[in-house]
Amino acid sequence: xxxxxQPFVAAPARRSSARGESLGVRIALIAVSLAFLLLxxxxxxxxxxxxxxxxxxxxxxxxxxxxxxxxxxxxxxxxAAIAVPFNIVVGLAAAWAIAKFEFRGKNLLIxxxxxxxxxxxxxxxxxxxxxxxxxxxFGPWLQAHDIKIxxxxxxxxxxxxxxxxxxxxRELIPHMESLGTADEEAALTLGASPWRVxxxxxxxxxxxxxxxxxxxxxxxxxxxxGAVAVVSGxxxxxxxxxxxxxxxxxxxxxxxxxxxxxxxxxxxxxxxxALKTFLEWRFGDEIxxxxxx
Amino acid sequence: xxxxxxIETIEKRFENFPALRxxxxxxxxxxxxxxxxxxxxxxxxxxxxxxxxxxxxxxxVLFGDTDTxxxxxxxxxxxxxxxxxxxxxTMNVADNIAFGPRSRPHRERASxxxxxxxxxxxxELVQLQGLEKRYxxxxxxxxxxxxxxxxxxxxxxxxxxxxxxxxxLDARVRKDLRGWLRELHGRTGHTTVFVTHDQEEALELxxxxxxxxxxxxxxxxxxxDVYDHPATPFVCEFLGxxxxxxxxxxxxxxxxxxxxxxxxxxxxxGGAASLYVxxxxxxxxxxxxxxxxxTVEHLRRNGPLRRAEVAVEGLKKRxxxxxxxxxxxxxxxxVRLRITHGNLFAAA
Numbered sequence: 001x002x003x004x005x006q007p008f009v010a011a012p013a014r015r016s017s018a019r020g021e022s023l024g025v026r027i028a029l030i031a032v033s034l035a036f037l038l039l040x041x042x043x044x045x046x047x048x049x050x051x052x053x054x055x056x057x058x059x060x061x062x063x064x065x066x067x068x069x070x071x072x073x074x075x076x077x078x079x080a081a082i083a084v085p086f087n088i089v090v091g092l093a094a095a096w097a098i099a100k101f102e103f104r105g106k107n108l109l110i111x112x113x114x115x116x117x118x119x120x121x122x123x124x125x126x127x128x129x130x131x132x133x134x135x136x137x138f139g140p141w142l143q144a145h146d147i148k149i150x151x152x153x154x155x156x157x158x159x160x161x162x163x164x165x166x167x168x169x170r171e172l173i174p175h176m177e178s179l180g181t182a183d184e185e186a187a188l189t190l191g192a193s194p195w196r197v198x199x200x201x202x203x204x205x206x207x208x209x210x211x212x213x214x215x216x217x218x219x220x221x222x223x224x225x226g227a228v229a230v231v232s233g234x235x236x237x238x239x240x241x242x243x244x245x246x247x248x249x250x251x252x253x254x255x256x257x258x259x260x261x262x263x264x265x266x267x268x269x270x271x272x273x274a275l276k277t278f279l280e281w282r283f284g285d286e287i288x289x290x291x292x293x
Numbered sequence: 294x295x296x297x298x299x300i301e302t303i304e305k306r307f308e309n310f311p312a313l314r315x316x317x318x319x320x321x322x323x324x325x326x327x328x329x330x331x332x333x334x335x336x337x338x339x340x341x342x343x344x345x346x347x348x349x350x351x352x353x354v355l356f357g358d359t360d361t362x363x364x365x366x367x368x369x370x371x372x373x374x375x376x377x378x379x380x381x382x383t384m385n386v387a388d389n390i391a392f393g394p395r396s397r398p399h400r401e402r403a404s405x406x407x408x409x410x411x412x413x414x415x416x417e418l419v420q421l422q423g424l425e426k427r428y429x430x431x432x433x434x435x436x437x438x439x440x441x442x443x444x445x446x447x448x449x450x451x452x453x454x455x456x457x458x459x460x461x462l463d464a465r466v467r468k469d470l471r472g473w474l475r476e477l478h479g480r481t482g483h484t485t486v487f488v489t490h491d492q493e494e495a496l497e498l499x500x501x502x503x504x505x506x507x508x509x510x511x512x513x514x515x516x517x518d519v520y521d522h523p524a525t526p527f528v529c530e531f532l533g534x535x536x537x538x539x540x541x542x543x544x545x546x547x548x549x550x551x552x553x554x555x556x557x558x559x560x561x562x563g564g565a566a567s568l569y570v571x572x573x574x575x576x577x578x579x580x581x582x583x584x585x586x587x588t589v590e591h592l593r594r595n596g597p598l599r600r601a602e603v604a605v606e607g608l609k610k611r612x613x614x615x616x617x618x619x620x621x622x623x624x625x626x627x628v629r630l631r632i633t634h635g636n637l638f639a640a641a
Contacts, residue, residue: 182379185346190393190448191367200392204383 048266051259063249063257064264071237072245073264075156079228079241080221083160087217091168092210096202099176100184113169116162125159125230151233156241159227164220171213175206208287212276219272223265295322295484296357296451298343303352305338312338314508315352325478325485327495330505331531336488337456339505343486344454345369356451367396369452372445372483376457378437380429386440387412387425393448415443418477435466442474446481455487459494471498492532496520504528526567526638535569536612539640542566547637550607554585555632565640572600572615574634577622584629587612589622603628 052060063069094113098106116124130136132149142149149155183205187197203210225243232239234248242265249258280287298320305313313335320326328336341347343354345366354361361369381389387409394408403411416422419439429437438458445453458474459467475498478485489495495502496516503513504527512524523529530537540547540554542563547555555568572595578584587603590611594600601622602611614630622628 182375182377183381186373186375186379186444187381187392187396188366189344189346189371189373190396190444191370192392192396193367196396201381204381207383 045266045269048259048262051256052263054259055256059256060260063254063260066257068237068240069245069257069261072240072242072261075153075240076222076242078153079156079160080218082157083164083221084214084218086161087165087168088210088214091165091172091213091217092203094169095172095176096198098173099179100181100202110173113166113173116164116166121163121224121226122230124162125227128155128158128162128227128231150231151235151239153239155231156228156239159231160221160224163224163227164217167217167220168210168213171209171216172206175209176202179205208279208283211279215272215276219269222268295482297322297355298452298484298486299355300339300343301352301355303339303342303349303354305335305342305347305349307338311508313342313349316505316508316510317352318503318510318513320484320486322484323482325475325487325498325500327499327502328486328488328505329490329492329495329502329531331490333507334505335508336490336505340454340456340486340488343452344371344373346373370448370450372448372450372453374438374441374445374453374455374458376460378429378441378461380437380441380444382429385426385428386416386421386432389429389440390415390444390447393444411447415447418446418481419443420473433466434462435470438462438470442477446483450483453483453485455485457488457490459491460489467494474498496532504531506531523569523636526569529569529636529638533571534613535571535636536575536610538568538570538608540566540568540637542637547635549585552585553583555635555637556583558637567638567640568632569636569638570612570632570634572613574632575612575614575630576633577601577614577616577620577628578631580629581631584631585612586627586629589624589626589628592622592624601628603630605630 094109097103098110129150132138132142132155134143134150136150147154149158183201184197187201188194192200222241223243224241225247228241229244229247232241232244234240234244236248240248242261246258246262246265249255249261298318300316300318300320303313303316304311316335316339318326328339330336338347342349343361345361345364356364356369381392384392390412391408394403394411397403412425413422416425419442421436421439421443424432424436424440429440432440438461442455442458459470462470471494487498496519499516501513501515502519504511504519506527512519512528514522514524519528520532523532529535538549538554540549542548542558542565545556545558546553547558547566547568549568585605587605589601590604591602592599593602595615599616599618601614601616603614604611612630616622
């Protein structure tokens with residue numbers, strides 16, 4: 001099959017791919033995508049960092065170390081530290097049940113998992129106020145037992161859990177479904193207990209999908225605004241997460257301080273992206289292999 | 294250590310589909326049995342029932358004297374080899390094979406060094422020494438299947454079950470592994486049941502073949518038994534090739550139309566019947582009383598033999614006739630065919 005055996009053919013003047021698109025079309029499509037990304041993603045992100053440093057390094061440090069800001073940062077981290085692991089456990093359980101078993105109500109469960117995506121975050125927060133607020137369904141009972149959910153930490157956590165729940169499950173379900181149950185059956189016939197099968201076979205097979213799901217879940221948990229805003233009551237120093245604190249700063253015309261705190265969240269987004277890219281680069285082969293059957 | 298497997302009138306339905314309708318089979322210790330049949334015949338369901346991966350609606354499976362209904366998957370001690378290997382992708386070859394032994398409860402577990410020794414022995418047995426650290430994605434199909442086999446053997450199973458073990462491999466590798474499996478079985482002597490839709494494989498490998506169709510066992514016997522003495526029309530048509538002639542039996546002769554084509558019939562049949570004749574049992578002759586006249590319409594190659602397709606008056610389909618090397622009819626030539634052996638079944 002040497003090229004020397006082929007008859008000589010003049011190279012076509014314009015190279016077109018087997019799919020038939022001309023070079024011009026391809027350039028145009030790429031240009032449009034790049035323009036969109038630059039205008040709506042890169043530029044705003046860059047603006048955050050530029051504005052954050054507008055008043056100089058001292059002002060930046062002051063904005064970030066100010067007590068209310070520190071409380072907001074701590075609260076954001078705490079809410080994420082509780083909401084994300086919870087969603088990992090429940091998301092894993094839901095994905096496992098859906099992917100490996102057949103049962104009545106499975107389709108309903110799948111729809112329910114997608115529910116937080118289709119509901120406006122403000123409504124998500126409002127739901128909790130309606131349920132647990134002073135005038136809510138459980139309001140009197142909660143007041144009688146001196147339990148505060150709305151306008152307190154539990155409310156923030158609940159709202160965040162609701163809004164970020166689908167990420168882990170949605171990442172896992174298609175992957176687990178494509179893998180099927182053969183590996184698990186093999187492990188069971190080899191004498192492994194069901195827990196061993198889960199931790200040694202099922203989980204390792206989906207570790208990369210799980211990791212991506214966790215990254216997305218965490219990013220959203222830290223950045224959630226709408227649902228948390230409704231539930232938190234915005235009590236400074238107590239129930240303000242970082243996004244809420246940023247809004248307050250901005251509304252009080254402290255733009256540079258607002259951007260300074262915002263740059264922390266933007267930094268988180270960049271770190272998440274960098275981590276994902278690095279892992280794909282480093283473990284690309286393993287990831288591709290784990291998706292094969 | 295190998296055990297007899299007794300299957301007693303197993304019935305299994307999937308929703309409305311009856312996969313198995315009262316199947317019984319006795320497998321001797323150390324025997325290599327093939328479950329052969331077309332897709333949907335229930336052979337994989339039967340295998341999975343023996344394994345314990347499915348539960349029967351009725352009937353039972355016994356290992357020796359024990360009803361497997363009372364046994365957990367681990368207690369059954371079966372080795373299962375899947376069609377697509379089901380190797381654990383995140384573990385290397387050695388860890389895959391060691392998985393079974395390492396899954397035993399602490400008290401029963403062998404020491405790490407013993408387990409590693411066993412892994413080495415098994416790798417030698419399947420001729421994959423030196424590949425301990427490789428991952429499944431770095432192995433060829435044939436190698437993966439051998440690792441899957443080693444993994445199943447690691448738990449010292451009482452019964453070895455293989456689900457179309459060579460189905461996902463190409464023809465050359467399949468043939469090689471077939472012979473290799475036969476040799477392995479000779480050496481290790483496990484009671485083995487394997488599922489296949491490839492008749493050549495079943496007839497070559499198995500001590501006995503069980504032919505399944507539509508959830509029932511049509512016949513069980515050695516390769517010679519089922520091939521030369523098929524018990525039902527299905528078996529006759531499924532194994533090898535067979536020409537079908539509608540005949541009428543009068544006395545000791547079978548008549549096609551008003552021509553006697555086969556004599557010496559002993560069974561007390563009489564009446565309408567189907568006569569199945571394999572291509573190799575039709576011979577072109579010059580003139581004999583029991584001959585069928587026909588016209589050669591097509592000549593082709595069928596592997597090592599040449600084959601003639603002969604049209605016979607009154608038959609819709611042409612007869613396939615294997616030709617001996619010296620015989621070379623021309624297309625359009627009128628020939629006479631003699632049946633040297635046939636299988637007769639009363640018309641349904």
